[in-house]
Amino acid sequence: METIIEIKHVNKYFGSHEVLKDIDFSVKKGEVVTIIGSSGSGKSTLLRCINLLEKPSGGEIMYKGENILDEKHDIFTYRRKLGMVFQQFNLFNNHNVLSNCVVGQVKVLKRSKDEAEKVAMKYLKIVGMDKYVNARPNQLSGGQKQRVAIARALSMEPDVMLFDEPTSALDPEMVGEVLKVMKQLAESGLTMLIVTHEMEFAKEVSDRVVFMDKGVIAEEGSPEQIFNHPTQERTREFLKRTLRSS
Amino acid sequence: MSFEWIVKIISENWPMFLRGAGMTLFIALLGTILGAIIGLLIGLIRTIPVPERGAKRAILKAVNAILATYIEFFRGTPMIVQAMVIYYGSALAFGVDMDRILAAVFVVSINTGAYMAEIVRGGIISIDKGQFEAAHAIGMNHVQTMMNVVLPQVIRNILPATGNQFVINIKDTSVLNVISVTELYFTTKSIAGNNFRYFESFFVACVMYFIMTLIVTKILRYFERKLEGPDNYAVMANPVQAEGKK
Ligand SMILES: Nc1ncnc2c1ncn2[C@@H]1O[C@H](COP(=O)(O)OP(=O)(O)OP(=O)(O)O)[C@@H](O)[C@H]1O
Numbered sequence: 001m002e003t004i005i006e007i008k009h010v011n012k013y014f015g016s017h018e019v020l021k022d023i024d025f026s027v028k029k030g031e032v033v034t035i036i037g038s039s040g041s042g043k044s045t046l047l048r049c050i051n052l053l054e055k056p057s058g059g060e061i062m063y064k065g066e067n068i069l070d071e072k073h074d075i076f077t078y079r080r081k082l083g084m085v086f087q088q089f090n091l092f093n094n095h096n097v098l099s100n101c102v103v104g105q106v107k108v109l110k111r112s113k114d115e116a117e118k119v120a121m122k123y124l125k126i127v128g129m130d131k132y133v134n135a136r137p138n139q140l141s142g143g144q145k146q147r148v149a150i151a152r153a154l155s156m157e158p159d160v161m162l163f164d165e166p167t168s169a170l171d172p173e174m175v176g177e178v179l180k181v182m183k184q185l186a187e188s189g190l191t192m193l194i195v196t197h198e199m200e201f202a203k204e205v206s207d208r209v210v211f212m213d214k215g216v217i218a219e220e221g222s223p224e225q226i227f228n229h230p231t232q233e234r235t236r237e238f239l240k241r242t243l244r245s246s
Numbered sequence: 247m248s249f250e251w252i253v254k255i256i257s258e259n260w261p262m263f264l265r266g267a268g269m270t271l272f273i274a275l276l277g278t279i280l281g282a283i284i285g286l287l288i289g290l291i292r293t294i295p296v297p298e299r300g301a302k303r304a305i306l307k308a309v310n311a312i313l314a315t316y317i318e319f320f321r322g323t324p325m326i327v328q329a330m331v332i333y334y335g336s337a338l339a340f341g342v343d344m345d346r347i348l349a350a351v352f353v354v355s356i357n358t359g360a361y362m363a364e365i366v367r368g369g370i371i372s373i374d375k376g377q378f379e380a381a382h383a384i385g386m387n388h389v390q391t392m393m394n395v396v397l398p399q400v401i402r403n404i405l406p407a408t409g410n411q412f413v414i415n416i417k418d419t420s421v422l423n424v425i426s427v428t429e430l431y432f433t434t435k436s437i438a439g440n441n442f443r444y445f446e447s448f449f450v451a452c453v454m455y456f457i458m459t460l461i462v463t464k465i466l467r468y469f470e471r472k473l474e475g476p477d478n479y480a481v482m483a484n485p486v487q488a489e490g491k492k
Pocket residue numbers: 014019037038039040041042043044045046
C-alpha cells in the first residue's frame with residue numbers, strides 16, 4: 001500500500017517543554033489508525049502538527065514523497081488534502097448546515113456553488129444530517145454538530161481524515177451516533193487517523209493502534225497485539241487504568 | 247408665557263430647525279458609516295498575524311505602530327479641538343478653506359474610526375480560536391478565513407457598538423458649531439440670537455435631539471433582533487428539494 005503521510009523525527013516544543021520527542025510514524029492509504037494514550041501525552045499536538053495547525057519544531061513531514069515543511073511548500077494546498085474533525089466541533093457559526101459544507105469547496109477548491117451543494121448533500125446524507133440543511137449550528141445537539149463537522153471535512157474530499165477526540169465533548173447518549181458514522185467511513189476504505197478514548201471503538205475499527213506516552217510513541221501494532229498482548233509495561237498500565245474506569 | 251414662545255419659535259423657525267436636524271443626522275450617519283469602515287480596515291490590519299521574520303514583519307510592525315498612534319491620538323483629544331485644528335490647520339497648510347461640511351464629516355469619521363478600530367480588534371480577538379482553526383484546516387488562508395468566517399461574526403457582534411456610536415455622534419456633532427457647520431446646535435444658536443429666547447429655543451433643540459436619538463435607538467434594536475435570525479429551522483421532509491431550491 002502507498003504511504004500517504006510519513007513523519008520523520010518530528011519534535012515539538014512549547015517554550016522549553018518538549019511535547020513531542022522524535023516521532024516516526026506513517027499512514028498508508030486506506031488505513032485506519034487510532035492513537036491512544038493518557039491526557040497530556042501529546043496526541044492532539046501530533047495531529048495538529050500533521051496538518052500544521054502547530055508548526056513542528058523539527059523533523060520532516062512527508063506527504064506523497066514531498067517534505068511539506070520545506071519553505072517553498074504551500075501549506076494551504078496541503079491542508080485541503082487533510083480533513084480535520086475537532087473535539088469542539090468548530091462549525092462556522094455564521095453559516096447554516098449546508099453552507100458549512102459548501103463554503104470551503106467554493107472558496108478553497110473553487111467549485112461552482114451548484115456542484116458544491118451536490119457534494120455537500122451527498123456527505124450530509126452519509127452522516128444523516130441531510131434533513132437539517134437550513135439549521136444553524138447553535139440549533140443542533142452536540143452529536144448533530146459533530147456529524148455536520150464530519151460532513152464538512154468530507155465535502156473537501158480529502159485524502160486523509162484526522163479526528164481529535166471527536167466524541168469527548170459529547171453527552172454519553174450521543175457518542176454512539178457519531179461512532180456509527182465513523183465506523184461506516186472506516187469500512188468504506190477512507191484513510192483515517194483518530195485520537196480517541198473509546199477503547200472498544202478503537203479495537204473494532206483500527207487496522208493499527210498507536211500508544212503514546214509522554215511525547216513518544218511507546219508502542220504500536222494491531223489492535224489484537226496492543227489490547228491483548230502489549231509488550232510494554234506502560235501500555236499495560238494505561239490499559240489497566242482506562243479499561244477499569246470505563 | 248414660555249409655552250407660547252415655544253409655539254411661536256417653532257412656527258416661525260421650523261424649516262431652519264429641520265434643516266439643522268437634517269444636517270446633524272447627515273453628518274452623524276455619514277461619519278458613523280465612514281468611521282465604521284475605517285475601524286474595520288484598521289482592526290483587520292492590526293490583527294494580521296505578524297510573521298516570525300522578514301521584510302513583511304518589519305513593515306507590519308511599522309504600520310501597526312502608526313495605527314496605534316492614530317488611535318491614541320484621536321481618543322486622547324477632544325473632538326471640538328480636533329475640529330478647530332483640522333479646519334484652521336488645513337487653511338494654514340494648503341491655503342484653502344476646506345468645505346465646512348466636508349471638514350465636519352472628516353472629523354467625525356476619523357474620530358469614530360479611532361473608537362471603532364479598537365472595538366473591531368476586540369471583536370476579532372474574541373472570536374473563538376476554533377473558528378480560525380476550522381477555517382485553516384479546510385485550507386483557507388488568512389484573508390479567506392477573515393472574509394468568510396470571522397468578519398461576518400464580528401460585524402454582527404459589533405453592530406450594537408456601532409449603533410451606540412451613531413447615537414453618540416448625533417449628540418457630539420453639536421461641537422462642530424465651532425467651525426460654523428449649520429447643524430442643529432449652530433442653527434439653534436442663530437435662532438436664539440435673533441429672538442433672544444435662549445431657553446425656549448434650546449428647549450426645542452433639546453427635544454429634537456432626544457427624538458432623533460430615540461428613533462435611531464429603536465430602529466437599531468429592531469435590526470439587531472432581525473439579525474439574530476429565526477429561532478426555528480424547517481426540517482426538510484424531502485432533502486433533495488432543498489438542494490434544487492437554493
Ligand atoms: N498551545 C500550547 N502551549 C503550551 N503548551 C501546550 C499547548 N498545547 C498543548 N500543550 C501541552 O502539551 C502537552 C501535550 O498536549 P496535548 O494536547 O497534545 O495532549 P493530549 O494527548 O491531546 O491530551 P488530551 O487527551 O488531554 O487531549 C500538554 O502538556 C499540554 O499542556
